[in-house]
Amino acid sequence: MKSIKITGARIHNLKDVDITIPKNKLTVATGISGSGKSSLMFDIVFEEGRKGYLQSLGIFPGLENERKFASIEGIGPTIAVKQSVVRQNNPRSTVGSKTNIFNLLALLYSSEGQVKCSECNETIGQDKVCAKCGHEEERLELGYFSYNNPNGMCMKCAGRGAYYHVNMEKLIANKNPTVRELFNFIGVTPGILRVLERNFKGYMDQPYLEIPDEIKEEVVNGHYVSNNSANQSFCLSRILQAKHKRGEYLNGLYEITLCSECHGYRIGEEARNILINDKHIGQVGKMTLDEAKTFFESALELNEITQFGKNLLKDILGKTNSLIASRLGHLSLYREMSSLSGGEIQRLFLNSHLESKLESLIYILDEPTVGLHESEKIELLQSIKALKDLGNTVIVVEHDRSTIEIAEHIIDIGPKAGIEGGEVIYEGDYAGLLKCDKSLTGQYLSGKAKMPVRMLKQNIDDSAIPRLVIRHAKTNNLKDISVAFPLGILIGVSGVSGSGKSSLISSTLTPLLKSYFRLDANKNNTNGEEVDFEDESLLIETIAERLDGAENISGFAEVSQAPIGRNINSNPVTFTKIWDKIRRLFAEQPEAKRLNLTAGHFSFNSEGACRECHGSGRKAIFPEGSLKMYATCEKCKGKRYNNEVLTVTYKGKNISEILDMQISEAIALFSDNDVIVRPLQIMERIGMGYIKLGQPTSTMSGGETQRLKLAKELGRQRKGNILYIMDEPTTGLSLYDTAQLIKLLDELIKSGNSVIVIEHNHEVLESCDWIVELGPEGGLKGGEIIAEGTPKDLVKNPKSLIGKYLTI
Template sequence: MEEIKIQGARIHNLKNINLKIPKRQLVVITGISGSGKSSLAFDILFEEGKNQYLQSIGILTGLDNEDRFDMIEGIGPTVAVHQNTVRQSNPRSTVGTKTGILNQLALVYACDGEVLDEHREHLSPGQFLYTTAEGMCISCQGRGSYFDIKLEQLIPDKTTTLFEVYESLKVTSGFLRILKKKYGEYFDTPFWHLPEDIQSEVVYGTYDNGKQSYCLERILKNAFEKGEDVEEVYVKTICKDCQGERISDDAREVFLRGKRIGELGQMTLTSLLKFLDGIPGEELSQFSKNVIKSVRQKLKYLIQFRLGHLMLYREMSSLSGGEVQRIFLYRHLESGMDSLIYIFDEPMAGLHPSEKQNVIKAIKKLRDIGNTVLVVEHDKEMIFQADHIIEIGPKAGVEGGIVVYQGDYEKYEKADTLLSQYIFNKCLVFERKVKKHIFDKQNSLTLDHADAHYLKDLTVEFPLHSMVGIAGLSGSGKSSLIEETLLKRLVSAKKYGRAIGIAGVERISGFVRISQAPIGRSSNSTPASYIGIWDKVRKLFAKQPEAKKRNMSAGHFSFHSKGACPDCGGSGYERIFLTADFSVDKQCQTCHGKRFQEESLFVKYKGKSITDVLEMSIEEACSFFLGQESIVKPLRILEQMGMNYLTLGQPTSSLSGGEAQRVKLAKELGKQRGGNILYVLDEPTTGLSMYDTALLLKLLDNLVLNGNSVIIIEHNIEVLKNCDYIIELGPEGGDMGGEIIAKGTPEQLRDNPNSKTGRYL
C-alpha cells in the first residue's frame, strides 16, 4: 500500500481523526505542546505498528486496540526512539560497544597487533575488550577508574571528633540517631584516635546481602551523584594498574602503530579517524585492512552526525537525548534495512544551527533507501525540508487533537494555522522590552580555573540580574562549564560555606538548577504528586461522607497504597517482557486501566471519582478545585506556563525534556522565595514550538524583572536573541573545544567574526 490510513484515532485528546499518511516520504508531525502530535506518532502509529508485527509472527495474539482507533491499514514494522528514552546506566555500555567499533578494533589487534615479548601466547579478540572477564582490568573491573576518599582532606584536624565529622557532612537527625546507637561510645573520640576496625567501618561501612551500611563513602557518593562539589575529598581516581584503559595486563602489551587499544578508546572519534588514516596499508593483513576500512566508514558517518567529539569509552548514560538519537540514526542507516516505518522525536534537539544540515541529510538518506520516516519536530529547517507536513492543533489539551493542516510546504504558508504564522514570520516570538547592555564586574559571578573535561583552564564572568545565554557547538563544553563547574561550586559554597574557584556567591541569595533529567522513572510519579497537591486531593476525598461511612483513609485514594487494584497493583496494565529490555503493555482486565480498586471509585467529590480527577487537565482542575487555594495555586503557575493541557495523573516519565523542566520550574516558582535567585536551565526549549517558546521567554523575562538572574544553555536562536549577554564556547567539540570564542550582547556576537552563533542572530 502507498499510504497509511487511520480512521477514528481517539486516544488521549485526539478527536476521532482520520488521516492518510504517504509512505516512503519524510513526514513532519508538528503542533504546539500538548496538541496531540505525540499521541498520534507514538501511541497510535508506533504502538500499533509494533503490535501488528508481533501478532503477525504469532506473539501476543490476544492484544486489542483498547478502543484507540476504528481502523488502521498499511502500517508495517515500526521503529521509534523517544527524546526521553531512559538511557542505560550500565557504565560498561559505551559509544564503542553500542556502535560495534570496539569489537572490530579488537579483531585488528588480535590479528595484527605488535607484541614486545616475542614468546607471548597469541591473544583472542575477547582479551582486548573490557566487557569480557578475560579482557577487563581486574583492579577496576573494566571501569577505568574508581573513587577514593581523601581522609586527610576531609578531616585535617587531628582533634576532630567522630560527632563533628558527621556534623560537618550535614548528616540528617534521623541518620544521626541510627549512628549514635551504633557508634555512640565513640562519638566524643577524635576520629584519628578510633580503633582501626571502627575507623574502617565508619568510612567504608559493612555489607549485608550486597547492601552497604550508612558510612562516609555512601554519604559522599550520594552528594557526588546529586551534583555537589565534593571532589576535593571524594576524588575520581584513574585506575593505577590500567591507567584508565580498562583492559588487562596482557592486552596492554599489544600495540597497533605504537598505540594500545585502551588508548584508542580514550581518543575522540575525530582523533581516532585521523590515527587510522595514518596507518600504512603494508603494515596490515588483508583482513585487518577490510575491518579498518569498515571502522573508518563508521567514524565518518558518526562525525557527519556531529558526534566526533565523543570518545569510544564515553558512557551511554552520560549522553544527551539528541546524541542518543543520532547514534540510533547512524546504526539504522548502517543496517541498510528498507520498508520500515521510523519515528523520531525531535532529532534536532541539542544541535547548534550550523550542525542541522548533516542530520537532515542522514534522515533523508533513510527515506531514500525505501523507508517511511515520521519526525515529530518544531524545527523550521526540518519542516522546510519535509515532503509532507501534518499539524495537529489548533491548541493544546481539549482545544487540540484535530488535524489543522496536511500537505506540502508551499501550501502551508496559506494555511494560516497557529504554528505556520510563527514559521512564516506573520507572528513574531516574544521580544523582551528591557534588556541590559552594561556589564558590571561588581555585579557578577566569577569562575576561576574551570578545567572540567575539555575546558581550557578558563576564567568566566556571569553577569547577575540579567539573562545570560551559554552557546556553542555540540560537545564544545557548555555542560562542563555550567553543570560540572559552576553548579558544583555553588552547591559546595552553599552546603559547606566554602568553595575554591568561585567569587561573588554572596551576591545571590540562592540558586535553583532546573535540568532535563526525567521527573521520576515510574508511572507512580505524576504532575499532581510532583508539585505537592496529590496528598491534599486524597485527604479531601477521605473527608467525604461516603469515605467516612466506609472508614476509608487517604491511603484508599492512592494507587500504590490501600486503593490499588489488587490484580495490577495500581499500574493499570500488565507488562509482558519479550526480551530483557523489550516489553509491551496490556491493559488490566480488572480495573480497565483505572488503577484503583472498586471501593475507592464509589466515593465522589463534586460528583467526580478519584480517577476522574487524575484524568483532568490542569485547566479543568483549576476550575474544579476553586476555593481550595493550596491545590489551585501551584496549578495556576503551570497554567501560566502554557501547560494547562497536562493531566494531573500523566506519568512524569512520559514528559519531554522541555516539559519536565517547565514542571520543575513551576514547582520552584510556587515556593516562597525572597527574590535574587539564580535560575540555571539546560535547553528548556526542547519539545517546545515557537508559540510555547514565546510563553517561556515571557516567564524568564518576568524572573529577571523581579530581581532574579537566569543562566540558560541554549541553541534556540529566538532565546539567544533575547539574552542580555551570551558566552559562546568552541571552536569545535571535544578536545577541539573548551575555549571562550566570543562573549557579549547578541549584537556584539553578530559582529564578531570568531562567533559561530553570531551569523544566525
C-alpha cells in the same frame, strides 16, 4: 499501497481524525506542544506498525482492549526513535557500547593485538610462539577487553575509570587526631559510634598515624563480607558516601579521583599490555571519535594486521565516519550515554539505522534537531533525507523551522493543546502552511505572529553590576577559561555541539554552587524547605580554581533534562507534591468518611490499589524472550483502584478520573483550592496544560521533564535573587510555546532573579541580555570563549557563529 490511511483516530485528545500520510516521503508533523501529533504518530502509527509486525511473526497475541481508531490501512514495520524511550541512565552504557564499536574493537584486540612474551617481554607474532626464547603465549579471550566483564574490568574502580575516595590529607590537615576524633569530626550518630568502638576496640583513642597499616585501611575503607559491597562495614568511606548521597557539603573530604590502578582506562592490566599501533584498548576508548578515526586509519597500514583485522578496522572506520558526519566527532567511545543530550542520542540511533540500509520501513523521529546549533542541522537533515532515499517512509515530529521547510508533506495538528487541540488544521506543502491563518505554526513561520520583545538591560559592562565569576575552568575540554556572568539578567550560553557549554555550566558552575550552598544550606533556605540537589550520576571531575560572587545570590535552582522517575508511579502530581493534598481532599468527602477510607486508600501504592495489577493499571507480558509489552489490567480496566475507592467522588470525578485529567481541565475542577491549583497553573503557563496528572514521568521527553522541574521550582515561591540554570528549555516547544517561555523568563528577571539558559534557539538568544558563546568547534577544538556580549555585539562579531543567525 502508496499511503497510510487512518480514519476515526480518537486516542487521547484526537477528535475522530481522518488522515492520509504519503509513503516513501519525508513528512513533518507539527503543531503546538500537546496538540496531539505524538498521539497520532507514536500511539497509533508506531504502535500499530509494531503490533502488526509482531503478530505476523506469531509472537504478539493482540491483547489491546482499547480502540484508538476506526480503521488503518497501508501500515508496515515501524521503528520509532523517541526521546523518552532512548534516554538512558545506565552509567555502563557508553557511546562505544551503544554503537557496537567497542565490541568490534574488543574483537580486534583479542585477535590482532600484539602479545608480549611473559618470559622475556619480547613481542610475539601471530603464531603465538616467542622467536627469542621459544615460549608459547595464549591470547586473551574477548571478555578481557571489556570493562563490563568481570575478567576485563579494573577491579579497583569496577570498570568506571574513577571513583570517590576519602581525602585523608585534608581530614588530618597536619594534625595527629585519634581514630575517635576522626569519626567525630565527620559526624556520626551515637549508635554508629558504639559499632565502631566494638570493631576497633583498643584503637579508637590511639592517634590515627600511629596505628597499624591494616587497621588504617579498615578505618578508611572498611572490610566486606563475602566481597559484597552491600555489606561494607562502618568506616570513613561508607559514612561520607552516605552524607554525599544526601547532598551534604563535605568540603572536599570525599571527592572523585581518577583510578590509580587503571588511570581512567577502565580495563585490567592484562588487556592494557596488549597493543595495536602502540595503543591499548583503554587508550582508544578515551579518544574522541575524531582522534580515533586517525588511529584506525593508521592501524590499517600496519603489516602485522591480518586481512580479518583489516576487515574489522574497515567496519569500525565506517561506523566512526558516519558518527563524525553527524557532528558527533567530539564524543569519546567511553562517553556515558546518560551524559548526552536528547539530540545527540537520537543522532546515534539515526546512524545505526542508516548503516543497516533497510528499506520499506516506517521511521518516526522525535525532534532529531534537539541540541543542534543552527550551523549543524544541515548534515542531520541530509541523513534524514538519505534514510528516506533508501526507500523508507520517514515521519518527523518537529518544531524546527529548517526541518519543516524541507518537508515534502506537512501535517499541522491543533489549533492549540489538550482539549483545544486534536484536529488536523493543515495538510500540504510549506508554502500552503504559511498562508493558513488557522495554523498558529504557519502564523509564526510567516511572521504574522511575532515573538514577544523584551526590554533588554543596558550598560551591562558597568562594573557596579554584581557578577558570578568562574576562575580558570579546565573541566573536560575547557581550556583554562574564566567567565563572568552578570547577575539580574537573562544570559544565553551558546556554541556548537561539544564546544563546552555543558562542561562550563552543568559540570563546573552547578557543582561549585552546590558546594557553596551546601556549606550553609540552612542560612540560604529562607522557607525552611528541604534543600533539593540532584544526585550526580556521572564520574566527572570539576576542575576550576574558584567561584567568586556566589554571595550575591540567595540561592540557585538547576532545571536540567535529567529523567526524574523511571516507574509508572512517578507522575506530575507526585513530583510537584500536590498528590497528598488531592488524596486528603478525597478522604474528607462524606462517602469516604462513611466507608472509613483514609488518604492512604486513595494512593495507588497502598490499600486502595487494584489487587490484580497492584495499582499500575496494566500488566506486563513477554511475548518473546526479553521483549516486554503491556496490556491494560482486565480487572480494573486501567483505573488502578478497587471498586470501593472508586465510589468516592469530588465534584463528580473519582480519583482515577482525576489522574486521567489533563492539567488544563484540572485547573477548572480545583479552581476553589489555591494550594492545589497554583502549581497546576504554573504548569499550564509553561506549556504543559496538555499533560495528564497521572502520566508517568518515565514516559516524558527531556523537555517535558525540564518544564516539570521548572514548575516545581517556581511553585516554591522564593523571595527572589535566585539564579535559575536551564538546559535547553525550548526542547519540545513549538514557536507559540517558545513565546510563552520568553514571557516567563522575563517575569523571573523582573522579580529580581537571574537566569542562565544553555540554548541554540535563536528566538530565545535574541531575547537574552547577554550571550556567552563557546567554540570554535567541538571536542578538543572547542572549550574557548569565542564571543560574549549583547545579541547586537555578537551580530557584529566576525568570530561569532551564532551571530550570523540572529536577527536584531
